Amino acid sequence: MNSAIQLTSNSIKNLAPSSSVTRAIDDNDVDTTRQQIFHDVANNFTFTLTRKNGTAFISPLETTGLTELKVGVLLPFHQKDNEWTKTITLSGASAIRMAVAEINTGGLIPGAYITLIEQDSYPKEVDGQAAITQAIYSTVSLVHEGVIAVIGDISSSWTSLSALMTSTLDIPQCSFSASATALSDKTQYHSFFRTIPTDLIYADAAFSFISSQGWTTIGVLYSGDDFGKQLSKDIIMKARDHNIAIIGYQSFFDGEPTSNIQNSVDSLMETGARVIFVAATDDAPLAALVTAAHSGYINNDNVWLTIGVDTNELHQSVLSFNNILSLRANNSSEITHSNSSNSSGVDALTYVAQTTQKLTPIQYNSSFSGGVFGFDAIVSLPGYPPFDNFLQKWASLDPSL
Known part of the structure; x- marks a missing residue:
């Protein structure tokens, strides 16, 4: 897909075709509010990307008469020392945005639209207790924004931290990569579920x-x-x-x-x-x-x-x-x-x-x-039309953005 064209104005008069996938959190974020407008060619979907104090808000441009549903995304966007984590994070973020674009353009939730609120669980390159503190703070930030659900995190260890908090607050949380069997303990993680099976x-x-x-x-x-x-x-x-x-x-x-x-x-x-x-x-x-x-x-x-x-x-x-x-x-x-x-x-x-x-x-x-x-687990279903169609659309996204 074409690279996203960023506009610093709220006007869309000169809006050009662009990708719906863009890096939500960049290294130059400061404690200011910036709004940009993008157009998703594949879904014919225009949306705004607002960055505020390190948090990204992604919403449809046209929301008149609709109720906002806030969904948090908790991923380690800045973790660069592990190629697998980087790949899963960027490809996962792309898939999430693609799904939300289809939901919003298709009106799949009558009378409502989804705003994605993306928070970096690894905003700075630190290790040990400092990294854990950052991850917890990121989860707390999403809760303060009033999200009704959370998607993430990547690793099982960090997901267990955020899932304890969301379960305590009865906020549903879904991970697509945390596979630890301990997360199946519903006495602690009663609001947590996932799209990847455990080895059990x-x-x-x-x-x-x-x-x-x-x-x-x-x-x-x-x-x-x-x-x-x-x-x-x-x-x-x-x-x-x-x-x-x-x-x-x-x-x-x-x-x-x-x-x-x-x-x-x-x-x-x-x-x-x-x-x-x-x-x-x-x-x-x-x-x-x-x-x-x-x-x-x-x-x-x-x-x-x-x-x-x-x-x-x-x-x-x-x-x-x-x-x-x-x-x-x-x-x-x-x-x-x-x-x-x-x-x-x-x-x-x-x-x-x-x-x-x-x-x-x-x-x-x-x-x-x-x-x-x-x-072994089945991770590919070639020949199954819904899977093939999804894979084709997903592969067309640019994971480097």
Whole structure:
């Protein structure tokens, strides 16, 4: 789309076609009021953008006889040290404005119009307590403006701060990227909801699959972090609802590089469980699967259920594991370490490869030819007309503005 043409006058006599997407908060904001007029060509929608004391107000130009509904937008517009956050923020802001333009031009709320009030949850580049204070202040500012709902924030940690306040005040808040399972606690966040699922949804899909296969017993291998503990508890409740018995329940990963994954996997298999749900995410399920494969537990007699495991990453993990075994078999002192963020430079899977007494490499094709089922979220619906139409309109927006 064309770049937005900014006008400092309230007149629209010389208004040129322009984009509806523009950066609401810029680095030069001062404690003054500035109003600009824009035209959204795609929706034939003229609107005003008013900046006041660091807050942006976006309203239709023509509002005669209509009731104003204020919706707050809380996003970290100025956070620049994380490319993912920057992309999600700008693309999300574009989608929000596109939706509001369609609502206002189509009169989808009879007798009313929406004003977006955009507040930067990261107005200045600071860290620690100062950043938290800024985020809280931004939420308070939206509340003082009288918003009836809030959209945001990006990260789960910052969203939890604002959602506590909005829930206390019974103001609905919606996030499109905060996925922490803790935000599902309705005793604290009763007014919060989101358009992105939590990883707990995988348990629903897994149990539908388990029930369809007629399996009546399972074992649970869960990571010792907060996610694994919460997902394993959710599995226990859902198993009861599906009349499925849990005959084995074992933690296997506590985030430390020296986690004894081999011992945990052996202990679970000794319970007689033959359908194993790996309640873990990120690198933990990779470590569990590779360890199980090396021990001969992945075969036609056992079923392994995982979430979010990429087959390419699994294959690479097996190659790295086998490489360490090969070096050990050749009595090489040049043991390479996997990429790891922990201080020792050794991740849990590397530790297993360095300490196992069995030096036979894993045959990837035969080991993983069957018996492993992964569950992942559907994030794309190509061929579904409403999705394709939305994606086409969204892609036409300029995220750099």
